[in-house]
Amino acid sequence: MKWTGLIALAVLAFALAVLLGPAHVPAAELLRSPIVRDLRLPRAVLAFLVGGSLGVAGASLQALVRNPLADPYLLGLSGGASLGAVAAIALHVGGPWALPLAAFVGALAAMGLVYRLGLVGGAELDPRVLVLAGVAVGAFAAAVSTAIVSLSEATALRNAFLWLWGGLSGANWDTVLALCLYAPLPLAVLFAAARPLDLLALGEEPAGYLGVDVAVLKRWVYVAASLLTAAAVAVSGVIGFVGLIVPHIGRLLWGHRHRALLPVAFLGGGTLLSFADTAARVAVAPRELPVGIVTALVGVPVFALLLRRWTRN
C-alpha cells in the first residue's frame, strides 16, 4: 500500500513536471513541441535523477556517520564545488560544460581531502573526524571562493553563486545522458551495501562481529555517496533539504532497513524534487523561484507533520 502510494506519487510528480510549465503548450502539441521535448522532459528526468541521488546519498551518509543531521553536502562537497565553479569563471574557461566539470572536479578534490583527513590516526575512517573534516574543508573552500568573488570585478563571478544555489535550468539531454551513464554505478554500490549498513547501525564493533568488514564498508559508502553528490552538484548546483529530509521521512514510514529505505529515498527524493521544480517554474511564472527554497517550503512541513505523528505514537 505504501509502495503503491509512493510509486503513484512519483508518476504524478513526473507527469506534472512534463505537463505544467510557464509556457502554454496545447495538449495536442505536447509531443511535438520543442519546449516540451528539449526543455521540460530532460528537466523532469534530471530533477528526478538528482532528487533520487541526493535522497540515496543522504540516507547512506546518515547511516555511515550515524548522525541524523548528515546531508549529502555535509562532507565539504558544496564548498569544493563552489570553489571549482568560481575558479573556472575566474580563469575564463569557456564552453557549456566548463562550469559543471569544474564543480565536479572541485567536489572530488574536497572529497579527497576530507577522506585523507578522515584517515588521520589510523587506517580506518573515523565518522566523527570525517564530519569535522567535511565541515572544515567546506568552510575553507567557501571562504576562498567568497574571497575570489568579493575581490573580483566580474559580474559573472558574482552570478556564480546564483548557479550554486541550485536549479535545474541547465538541464538538457546531454546532462541527462551523462547522469544516466554515471549514476547507476555509485547507486549500485550503495544498494549493495544495504544489509551491512543495517548492521552498522548497531555500532562498528557489533557490526564487525556480525561479519561486516567495517573499514571497507565505510570507504565504499563514503566514496559512492560523495561521487553521487558531486555529479548532482555538477548538473544542478547545491539543492538543499532533499538529502536531509527525504531519508528521515523514509525511516518514519518504512523503518530503518536500508533494503527498503534506499529505494524509498530514491523515489522520494525524485518525487520531492520533481514537485518542487514544477512549483518553482509555475508558482510565480514568468518568474522562477530557486528550487532549493521550494524543496524546503514543501519538504519541511511534510517532515514536521510526520515527526509529530511519529512522536505521538
Added chain:
Amino acid sequence: MACGRAEHRATGAGSLAVTDDAGRAVTLAAPARRIVSLAPSSTELLFAIGAGDRVVGRTTWCRYPAAALRVPVVGDGLNPNVEAVVAQHPDLVVLYASALNETAARQFERLGIPAVILRQDLLEDVARDARMLGRLTAHESGGDSVARAVLEVFEAPIRRRVAFVVWDNPPMVIGAGSFLDQQVALAGASNAFHDLGSASAAVSLETIAARDPDVVITIADSDDTRLPAFASAREWQVVRAVRERRVLTLPGALFGRPSPRAAAAVAELRRRLEALR
C-alpha cells in the same frame, strides 16, 4: 574614390543597361555626363547622389536643392519641350512616368538620346530610383547610400522584440525597472519582459523560448563582444534567436550602467540592432 572605381568598371563593361519604371530597357554607352531632368523629384535625387554637376537642364519647378537653381530651365516636365531639351545636348533625359512622357521618351530615342522614365509615387520608389540613377551616372555608392537612408524610414518602425539575458543559469532577464528597458524602447525595439516590474528577474528558459524574442542581448563585462558561452549550450537552442545566432553582446562600458551617455548608447543599440537585419 568610389565614384572613380565605379566609372572605371562601367566603361570597362562597355555599356550600362537598366530597365526603367515603365518597363523599358535603356542602354547607355557610357555613364551619363549631360542630364536633363524633367521632374523635381529626379532633379533632387540626382543632386542627392552626388551627380548634381551633371544636370544640364531642369523644369521650372525644380527648385531644390539651391544648387539646382543654377541649372538652365528647359520648360515643364509633362509634355516637355523637346526642342529646348535637345538644345542642351543631353546624353540622358530623365522623365516622370505619364502617358504623355512615354511619347516624349520615344521622340528622344528617335533623336538618339536615351531617356529613362521614373515613377516616383511611393517612398520605396525613391530608393529604387536612387540606385538606378546611381548606376546610370556611375555614382553607385551615392545612389546606394541614399537608398539605404530612405529605406531606414521603413525599418525604424518595425518593433523588434528583444530579451536581455544577463545571466544564463538560472536565466535572468531585464524587466521594466531597468534603464536597459528604456533604452531598448528608445532604440525602436521592445523588451519581451517589459511586464516584469523589477530591474531583473530569474525566469524559466521555457518562458524565454515561448516569448520568442527576435534578438537575445547580453551585456559583456569587458569590451569582449564575442558570443556568450550559453549561446552554444544545447538547452538554449530551443530559443529561436539563439538558434539563429541573433545574439548581440553589448560592451559593458556603455551598456553596463545608466550613464550620461544614454543618448549615445541608444544610437549604438539602434545601429547594432539594424546591423543584425
